[in-house]
Amino acid sequence: xxxxxxLLAILDHGACYGSQLRAEYERRTGARLNVGQVYTTLExxxxxxxxxxxxxxxxxxxxxxxxAAGRAEAATWIAHASLxxxxxxxxxxxxxxxxxxxxxIHGILAAQRAAVREALDAATRDEGDAVSxxxxxxxxxxxxxADLRWLDEVERITADAEPFALSEDRPRRxxxxxxxx
Amino acid sequence: xxxxxxLLAILDHGACYGSQLRAEYERRTGARLNVGQVYTTLExxxxxxxxxxxxxxxxxxxxxxxxAAGRAEAATWIAHASLxxxxxxxxxxxxxxxxxxxxxIHGILAAQRAAVREALDAATRDEGDAVSxxxxxxxxxxxxxADLRWLDEVERITADAEPFALSEDRPRRxxxxxxxx
DNA sequence: CGACACATGTAACACGTTACATGATTTG
DNA sequence: CAAATCATGTAACGTGTTACATGTGTCG
Numbered sequence: 001x002x003x004x005x006x007l008l009a010i011l012d013h014g015a016c017y018g019s020q021l022r023a024e025y026e027r028r029t030g031a032r033l034n035v036g037q038v039y040t041t042l043e044x045x046x047x048x049x050x051x052x053x054x055x056x057x058x059x060x061x062x063x064x065x066x067x068a069a070g071r072a073e074a075a076t077w078i079a080h081a082s083l084x085x086x087x088x089x090x091x092x093x094x095x096x097x098x099x100x101x102x103x104x105i106h107g108i109l110a111a112q113r114a115a116v117r118e119a120l121d122a123a124t125r126d127e128g129d130a131v132s133x134x135x136x137x138x139x140x141x142x143x144x145x146a147d148l149r150w151l152d153e154v155e156r157i158t159a160d161a162e163p164f165a166l167s168e169d170r171p172r173r174x175x176x177x178x179x180x181x
Numbered sequence: 182x183x184x185x186x187x188l189l190a191i192l193d194h195g196a197c198y199g200s201q202l203r204a205e206y207e208r209r210t211g212a213r214l215n216v217g218q219v220y221t222t223l224e225x226x227x228x229x230x231x232x233x234x235x236x237x238x239x240x241x242x243x244x245x246x247x248x249a250a251g252r253a254e255a256a257t258w259i260a261h262a263s264l265x266x267x268x269x270x271x272x273x274x275x276x277x278x279x280x281x282x283x284x285x286i287h288g289i290l291a292a293q294r295a296a297v298r299e300a301l302d303a304a305t306r307d308e309g310d311a312v313s314x315x316x317x318x319x320x321x322x323x324x325x326x327a328d329l330r331w332l333d334e335v336e337r338i339t340a341d342a343e344p345f346a347l348s349e350d351r352p353r354r355x356x357x358x359x360x361x362x
Numbered sequence: 363c364g365a366c367a368c369a370t371g372t373a374a375c376a377c378g379t380t381a382c383a384t385g386a387t388t389t390g
Numbered sequence: 391c392a393a394a395t396c397a398t399g400t401a402a403c404g405t406g407t408t409a410c411a412t413g414t415g416t417c418g
Contacts (some may be wrong), residue, residue: 001405002270006277013281019369028280028345029273034407039371044405060414061369078278078289081296082271084324086378089183090263091320092210095313096187097259099209100194108259115262131342132276138334139272143265146327153319161312164209182377200397215379220399225377241386242397267406 003033004041005077008050008066012074015054017061018042030133045070090147094154099164106155113151120144184214185222186258189231189247193255196235198242199223211314226251271328275335280345287336294332301325 003025010016010024022038025031042064045051050070054063066074094112097103123141128134184206191197191205203219206212223245226232231251235244247255275293278284304322309315 002268002273003406004404006273009277009281013283017369018371029276031268031273034409035369036371036409037405037407039369040406043371078274078281078284079292081289081293082274083296083300084269084271087183087212088265088317088320088324090265091317092183092187092212093259093263094320095210095316096190098312098316100190100259102194103259108262111260112262115264119264131279131338131345134338135276135279135335136269136272138338139269139275139331142327142331142334143269143324146323150320150323153323154316157312157315157319164312184378185376198397199399215381216397217381217399218377218379220397221378224399 003037004045005074007038007041008045008070009074009078011051011064011066012071015063015065017057017063020061021064027130028132030128030130030136091150098154098158101164105158109151109155113148116144116147116151120148184218185226186255188219188222189226189251190255190259192232192245192247193252196244196246198238198244201242202245208311209313211309211311211317272331279335279339282345286339290332290336294329297325297328297332301329 006025006029007021010021010028016024018038019035021042022033022035025033025038042051046053046064049067050073051064051066054065057063090112094108097108098105120141123137123144126137128137187206187210188202191202191209197205199219200216202223203214203216206214206219223232227234227245230248231254232245232247235246238244271293275289278289279286301322304318304325307318309318
């Protein structure tokens with residue numbers, strides 16, 4: 001739920017037409033965005049009463065602007081801090097792999113580390129010319145560096161941990177026995 | 182695309198029935214998972230020829246096991262390193278906010294920092310009793326610490342950067358003029 | 363004219379996620 | 391019996407994402 005809010009926030013700083021909105025998004029973040037997604041998102045924002053048509057400009061472009069509700073939501077989004085909430089796919093994968101007795105944990109960790117290092121090198125080579133791009137790149141670098149540290153920690157955790165216990169007693173159907181404690 | 186692969190990988194280590202699969206996922210990752218999603222995902226995996234029914238167990242539970250293709254995919258997923266590819270929502274948001282002349286960047290960064298710190302404290306209080314949970318928690322902590330460092334960097338970047346240039350010349354319709362250079 | 367880029371959609375799909383419906387079974 | 395829990399689904403929705411269709415205007 002990032003594209004949706006971002007487009008809304010951009011519109012909140014001036015009406016735009018579809019493909020202009022895409023250009024603004026890319027210019028202001030350095031990220032790429034499929035044009036089609038702009039129109040899809042605009043349609044959904046309109047459905048939710050957050051944006052509305054604002055006529056046509058000199059050259060016939062269809063302009064969009066946020067509604068009152070849209071402005072409110074944009075303001076809220078910008079003002080309130082947001083934390084990544086989704087699943088950390090990489091962490092979950094490694095955590096899962098550790099529970100597999102036949103998995104080559106060291107190999108997996110080594111491969112992961114190599115991939116992270118490579119990505120980090122690439123991100124370090126890249127120069128964020130624009131401010132926005134620099135910020136996004138810095139975030140990527142910081143996260144990748146954190147990944148490296150974390151991988152070391154995983155190595156430590158798995159080193160002095162007992163092998164993962166296999167699940168033995170499966171629950172039975174029906175209401176389980178009440179603990180007699 | 183983490184739940185899908187995770188469930189497949191778990192099945193690759195022994196046939197399971199639906200709600201058992203959920204239990205295994207939660208036990209092995211420490212993350213929560215809505216049961217319904219297991220059945221949804223199993224249906225999609227079956228549609229894609231990656232899992233198949235494996236009869237019933239003693240108690241009448243419907244068992245699932247991976248097909249040959251499913252085993253291959255699970256093995257590939259575990260063996261190959263994976264990097265987070267999606268958009269970094271927080272980074273994009275901050276990058277975007279920086280381009281808004283009316284935005285209170287310092288306030289936003291401060292709020293963000295406070296939220297990250299709070300989350301970090303919470304993650305530090307938590308004890309990962311199980312190995313898997315400890316790994317996931319460590320990843321969260323590492324990432325949040327990286328966020329703090331990154332926020333400092335953003336402060337630096339925005340400090341000695343010129344205000345974001347507003348876009349002036351919009352592209353015209355049709356083929357653009359060839360550069361005369 | 364024809365290539366090309368701008369511009370606007372639309373249709374389709376992926377994955378994640380939740381809410382709800384429905385039985386079966388066991389325990390108090 | 392009734393409540394609680396296990397178990398199996400299903401229907402619906404949300405965001406993200408791509409591929410494709412189509413028109414229009416400009417430049418060489």
